[in-house]
Amino acid sequence: MKELVYQRATVIFALLLLVTGISFWLTVGHGAANFHEAKSVIWTQVIILAFVKVRWVLLDFMELRSAPMKLRVLFEAWVTGVAAFLVLTDWLVA
Amino acid sequence: MVASQGTGRSKDVTTARGRIPAEPGIWVFILLDMSIFAEMFGIYAWYRAVDHDLFRSSQNAVNPLYGLIYTLLLLTSSWCVVMAVSAARQRLIELSSKLVLWGFALGAAFAAIKIVEYCAKFSAGITPLTNNFFMFYFVMTLVHLLHASVGLGVLVYMRRQVSHLAQSTVGTDGRRMRMIEVAAVYWHMVDLLWIVLFALFYLRG
Amino acid sequence: MKPNESSRFDSQLERLGAWSGIAWVVVCGGGFGVTGLLPVQAASSRPAELAAQLSEIKYQILIGMMLVLIGGLTFLITWSITMAYQVRKYANPSPLAFYGMVAVGLTGAIIGMLCAVIGSAMAFRVDTLAPDTTQLLYDLIWFLFLIPWPPFMLWQLLAGFAILSDQNTGVMFPRWLGYFSLWASALEVFSALSVFFYDGPFSYNGLVTFWVPGASFFIWVLVFAVVQIRAWKTVKDGLPQVTAAQPALEAHDDAGLVLIPESAGI
Numbered sequence: 001m002k003e004l005v006y007q008r009a010t011v012i013f014a015l016l017l018l019v020t021g022i023s024f025w026l027t028v029g030h031g032a033a034n035f036h037e038a039k040s041v042i043w044t045q046v047i048i049l050a051f052v053k054v055r056w057v058l059l060d061f062m063e064l065r066s067a068p069m070k071l072r073v074l075f076e077a078w079v080t081g082v083a084a085f086l087v088l089t090d091w092l093v094a
Numbered sequence: 095m096v097a098s099q100g101t102g103r104s105k106d107v108t109t110a111r112g113r114i115p116a117e118p119g120i121w122v123f124i125l126l127d128m129s130i131f132a133e134m135f136g137i138y139a140w141y142r143a144v145d146h147d148l149f150r151s152s153q154n155a156v157n158p159l160y161g162l163i164y165t166l167l168l169l170t171s172s173w174c175v176v177m178a179v180s181a182a183r184q185r186l187i188e189l190s191s192k193l194v195l196w197g198f199a200l201g202a203a204f205a206a207i208k209i210v211e212y213c214a215k216f217s218a219g220i221t222p223l224t225n226n227f228f229m230f231y232f233v234m235t236l237v238h239l240l241h242a243s244v245g246l247g248v249l250v251y252m253r254r255q256v257s258h259l260a261q262s263t264v265g266t267d268g269r270r271m272r273m274i275e276v277a278a279v280y281w282h283m284v285d286l287l288w289i290v291l292f293a294l295f296y297l298r299g
Numbered sequence: 300m301k302p303n304e305s306s307r308f309d310s311q312l313e314r315l316g317a318w319s320g321i322a323w324v325v326v327c328g329g330g331f332g333v334t335g336l337l338p339v340q341a342a343s344s345r346p347a348e349l350a351a352q353l354s355e356i357k358y359q360i361l362i363g364m365m366l367v368l369i370g371g372l373t374f375l376i377t378w379s380i381t382m383a384y385q386v387r388k389y390a391n392p393s394p395l396a397f398y399g400m401v402a403v404g405l406t407g408a409i410i411g412m413l414c415a416v417i418g419s420a421m422a423f424r425v426d427t428l429a430p431d432t433t434q435l436l437y438d439l440i441w442f443l444f445l446i447p448w449p450p451f452m453l454w455q456l457l458a459g460f461a462i463l464s465d466q467n468t469g470v471m472f473p474r475w476l477g478y479f480s481l482w483a484s485a486l487e488v489f490s491a492l493s494v495f496f497y498d499g500p501f502s503y504n505g506l507v508t509f510w511v512p513g514a515s516f517f518i519w520v521l522v523f524a525v526v527q528i529r530a531w532k533t534v535k536d537g538l539p540q541v542t543a544a545q546p547a548l549e550a551h552d553d554a555g556l557v558l559i560p561e562s563a564g565i
Binding site: 001004005007009010013016017020023024026027028042046047049050051053054057058061062063064066067068071074075078081082085086089090092093 | 112113114115121125128129132135136139140142143144158162165166169170172173175176177180181184186189278279282283285286289290292293297298
């Protein structure tokens with residue numbers, strides 16, 4: 001089991017946990033207090049962190065990192081496009 | 095011939111560069127399903143931007159700790175499934191089977207706690223009809239929960255395929271391994287979608 | 300596996316049946332387009348305004364609904380029977396799956412018929428009925444379109460699992476079509492939300508609840524029919540003998556991809 005654990009995916013798992021913790025602290029522990037001023041900034045940070053995590057799951061858990069470029073690009077586009085839309089909506093709408 | 099890919103393990107010979115993980119068909123499903131969720135994410139973000147104060151204040155009724163627990167459960171569950179696939183590739187059947195079971199257990203815990211959370215909301219008088227924020231909150235997390243429930247069934251199927259690996263012939267071997275990977279890919283999709291939902295509903299921005 | 304022994308007539312029907320899927324999408328989809336009822340008005344519309352709008356397009360509605368009935372009803376029946384037949388022939392011979400697909404296909408056709416009949420009646424009396432009642436008939440069109448989703452979901456599940464089964468040689472139906480069908484079936488559930496909301500994305504005219512299951516069903520039929528038509532060349536003279544024994548999944552295996560053999564001692 002130990003040998004199995006020593007692979008890239010475990011490092012990614014640790015990173016996923018770390019980023020989860022960071023985003024939790026950002027908005028609940030720390031950022032929540034000043035939400036009126038920083039509303040779009042915090043949302044932007046949270047979205048970007050979330051999609052960084054999504055990308056790790058896609059590339060390293062679902063093994064797209066070693067997949068044919070065309071397939072990988074499709075999903076990278078999904079990640080970038082959706083994240084961009086979510087961030088921009090908050091800045092530009094209303 | 096295939097080469098090792100930098101997983102740090104020379105034994106993981108199946109992850110050659112240029113190979114479509116699992117099988118091509120499942121990626122059709124994954125991309126399309128992720129697109130539907132993307133549509134919902136987008137619509138949510140729009141409504142949220144238009145009515146920010148309502149959405150932000152409604153979020154106060156959503157306990158972020160639930161969200162954190164769900165995320166930890168699903169991330170760990172996904173990791174277990176990745177390990178299970180690695181183990182299956184090396185024909186460590188018992189270990190793989192146990193890992194899938196863990197993945198299932200963590201996923202089931204996710205579903206159970208979710209139902210607890212929903213019940214808590216209903217007792218507090220909060221329903222999908224309360225306001226637009228809660229409409230999105232309930233509908234989107236419910237659709238995700240349905241996907242996760244199907245995912246639990248997929249993990250049961252995966253575990254069965256793993257245990258059959260021990261008896262398979264050369265002919266069916268590759269096929270079974272492929273389906274094990276297909277199951278794992280679906281479960282990771284459930285995890286990935288949750289990561290976004292966590293950010294949208296449970297983290298306050 | 301024996302070569303295709305059906306008669307020439309049967310063969311022609313099979314070919315035309317596949318094309319009738321395209322015909323259904325064009326005539327039924329086009330019919331709805333002609334009615335002028337798309338995009339659908341919100342469930343929260345005021346009855347008087349809605350009735351007035353419908354009154355203006357009365358004859359458009361009647362003609363469009365006629366197209367939905369004549370073409371829509373016929374072609375959905377012919378296509379659904381053909382696809383069930385072909386799934387049984389080329390993917391999985393299960394009789395239960397076959398009967399299931401035939402039954403739900405017919406159910407689907409009847410549901411579509413009800414949409415069009417009620418839509419016609421609504422337009423027929425729009426000038427004299429109370430607006431509230433007109434709105435109820437309007438609701439009925441879309442509820443019929445959306446909320447009896449279970450048979451459609453079952454249809455796509457049966458087709459999907461049959462195509463993904465081990466017996467599928469992939470001669471006509473590639474495995475991705477099976478996954479595609481499973482995806483389409485998952486979307487049907489969204490329709491159920493429409494009864495709870497009067498506006499917004501989850502109401503019967505909503506971006507999610509109307510367009511996702513609605514459009515995806517038409518797209519599913521279209522994609523399926525295109526696959527059937529393109530594969531016809533391969534199967535029209537009988538099932539190829541060589542590939543008959545090789546399940547579709549293995550056809551995707553990369554050459555040289557070797558899973559760790561037992562002998563590696565790992």
